[in-house]
Amino acid sequence: MVTIKDLAKEVGVSVATVSRALNSSGYASPDVKRRVLEAAARLNYKPNEVARALNTSRSNVVGVLVPDITNPYFPKVIRGIEDAAIRNNYRVIIGNTDHDMEKESKYLEIFRQNNCAGIISATWSVSGEHHADSRPLVLLDRVVENHISIESDNFKGGRLQAEHLASEGAERILIIKGHEDYSSFNNRLLGAAEALEAYGTAYDTLPYAHLERMLDGAGEDFTLKFDGIICPNDVTAYKVLKFLVARNIPVPEQVKVVGYDNLDFSEYVHPALTTVEQPIYDLGSNAFDMLMALAAGEAVESRIMDVKLIRRQST
Amino acid sequence: MVTIKDLAKEVGVSVATVSRALNSSGYASPDVKRRVLEAAARLNYKPNEVARALNTSRSNVVGVLVPDITNPYFPKVIRGIEDAAIRNNYRVIIGNTDHDMEKESKYLEIFRQNNCAGIISATWSVSGEHHADSRPLVLLDRVVENHISIESDNFKGGRLQAEHLASEGAERILIIKGHEDYSSFNNRLLGAAEALEAYGTAYDTLPYAHLERMLDGAGEDFTLKFDGIICPNDVTAYKVLKFLVARNIPVPEQVKVVGYDNLDFSEYVHPALTTVEQPIYDLGSNAFDMLMALAAGEAVESRIMDVKLIRRQST
DNA sequence: ATCACCTGTGTAAACGTTTACAGATAATTT
DNA sequence: AAATTATCTGTAAACGTTTACACAGGTGAT
Secondary structure: OOOHHHHHHHHOOOHHHHHHHHHOOOOOOHHHHHHHHHHHHHOOOOOOHHHHHHHHOOOOEEEEEEOOOOOOHHHHHHHHHHHHHHHOOOEEEEEEOOOOHHHHHHHHHHHHHOOOOEEEEOOOOOOOOHHHOOOOEEEEOOOOOOOEEEEEOHHHHHHHHHHHHHHOOOOEEEEEOOOOOOHHHHHHHHHHHHHHHHHOOEEEEEOHHHHHHHHOOOOOOHHHHOOEEEOOOHHHHHHHHHHHHHOOOOOOOOOEEEEEEOOHHHHOEOOOOEEEEOOHHHHHHHHHHHHHHHHOOOOOOOEEEOOEEEOOOOO | OOOHHHHHHHHOOOHHHHHHHHHOOOOOOHHHHHHHHHHHHHOOOOOOHHHHHHHHOOOOEEEEEEOOOOOOHHHHHHHHHHHHHHHOOOEEEEEEOOOOHHHHHHHHHHHHHOOOOEEEEOOOOOOOOHHHOOOOEEEEOOOOOOOEEEEEOHHHHHHHHHHHHHHOOOOEEEEEOOOOOOHHHHHHHHHHHHHHHHHOOEEEEEOHHHHHHHHOOOOOOHHHHOOEEEOOOHHHHHHHHHHHHHOOOOOOOOOEEEEEEOOHHHHOEOOOOEEEEOOHHHHHHHHHHHHHHHHOOOOOOOEEEOOEEEOOOOO
């Protein structure tokens, strides 16, 4: 591998001068700078990032934490992050936490061991003592006190779900709750509940675990008592739709279903899913930009991205 | 951050001894070793991976190249790789190449700059001069001469698709081709064609680009002339199903459709998709194991994983 | 002519590890 | 008892960068 030393020898200056010429840090005469750059191009010199990271104790790697990359929401987020990262000459290390606080801590430790420049996390166990680490951090789709975060307008999204069902004539609505640890799901619930109360529409809520039991064929069939179902995300909605269709319950005639996310697949399920679209890719790329700003010591504000309703055949 | 130096001071030995004690390399008296480990645990010492990578010119990071993580095939592969990696105390850097050789080269360069231990790639432009780099490499779902690879049994998979349609009574079959640069798609095509010829069933092939034109509403509607459609992957099958359903063409009565991959979603589309299942997750985790073996200098053979047909409502 | 300052360069230390080498002691062989 | 070998430890160099510091020469102000 060609190093800064080789360049120094080639040009006939010291390594310090080469480093300064390459990074335009400190002084370097125009002539030397030109010769260094020429030699670097000619010998195809690429700086060793590891050495750089060791010296500056800051690599150009950002750590990204997701519950499970297999959940189709996250690849899009990651793609957004990765594209932004590569534009800025950064790389992305990913970690799957499975909502497990142990794993989460382990990855944070790993990120530290790798001198990562910062962390974007879509999972955050507040109870942990991660806080000790002062690395720049942006939470994605999760809001936690004293941390910068970016999320879609979950409250509005919940409201859109509810208003849409109500305006389509649903009179008894079931709201399926998402993972209770996450602010995003809770805010969707709040938004929906508030809207339904304003409309004067009757509704009930169902913990996610109960839904799973129902889908497995055990437990009560909740769907019979309702004519509208609000799902915490699209993947849940797919399962609900499958359950209803398998029982020959006409959707949307007897029951209307609305999801949240607008994943690519939502137009392929049957019936095609009405859902709230959030700008998943942009959430990722913006999160990266915010992280860079944070790392540069700039003041950064938490961000909320707009959402909109996408109407399809399930309502 | 607590370093090896701190441990040395704490225990009252040199850093060399600490290093040897921690890594069980070279000699270290049982007593010293015990004291070092105790101090490491007490002070919560974690080795700095960057320093280690610089010294040994080999980090515990592997680079993973995929065309686009947004394609639902890849998150599963990546999850397989990542799980295997973390078990072995390795990390994963991902790169999206978009089938673009420039990006591919760029990422390979980046992996080199980061002293990556090896590369797993689901995309490989043979024409490039990447070969100069002698880093361990495992190709995933791509076969290229002189490289170790792992893939599903694409030929058999293609055969299963064809045999199934034929045995269900299809008499004029359309095979939609996948990306022609990739051996996996070509082998599926070969397997299907060979099976159909053995059956004496008529078939035709369609370049992917033509399909896209048809889906966009432009160009000829190919589906009318056929009663069986073999898709190169599930995502393509989703699009075909949507196209057919939108035109009220009864599936599977008039046209039967079979996919390839068995993605999680294939049971949610309408009608639920008959497809060939390949062990996507295992492809990833095995690829990692092969990479480790390769890095350890062991002899490694390319691997082909078995596939099986999953019958659902689209046939 | 003196002083201050700016520009350009080299020397050397530092980042946190691993490891070749040498020296010292202990254990085993002859 | 001497010679060999095995075990243990420390010193110092190395990995490829960045950067504090020192020094030299040039420019401009006083």
